[in-house]
Amino acid sequence: MFYSKIQLISKQVGNALKIQKATISCAESCTGGWISKILTDNAGSSNWFDCGFITYSNKAKEKLLGINKKLLTKFGSVSENTVRAMALAAKYKSGSSYSIAVSGIAGPSGGNIEKPIGTVWFGFVTIDNKVFIMHKQFNGNRDIIRYQSVYFALQIFYEKILIN
Secondary structure (H helix, E strand, O other), X not given: OHHHHHHHHHHHHHHHHHHHOOOEEEEEOOOOOHHHHHHHOOOOHHHOEEEEEEOOOHHHHHHHHOOXXXXXXXXXXXXXXXXHHHHHXXXXXXXXXEEXXXXXXXXXXXXXXXXXXXXXXXXXXXXXXOEEEEEEEOOOOHHHHHHHHHHHHHHHHHHHHHXX
């Protein structure tokens, strides 16, 4: 059931991007490319899906997105600062109209008191280069946290950015 909700919101995102003649790129860490995958499941997505960066490791964030190593060391990969840099880099490196970035701790390990398992940061860059950052704390196992992260990212992007 949850997967069908993700498919539905991805179709809505694709239709809205198609109407706007706009494109999107993604920079994903904890979702491992799932946002890019679900968007490109839609027929005709080559008209509006530009690029996906799967930057699971800090090394990949540095190499593919150009995220500053000092930023990653100071704030960590799961932080407001890092997800902002990821979202901006995805948009500018791809030349897309919009971008989505996600970085979080899906578990079952990796969490701590300051950043428990289920901590996820989301970054969005609009067509006019405004940046929106959100933080969400999810519950559940690794798969549930990742499902929730994908759905939340697409839902917020669609409802608050694309059609707002």
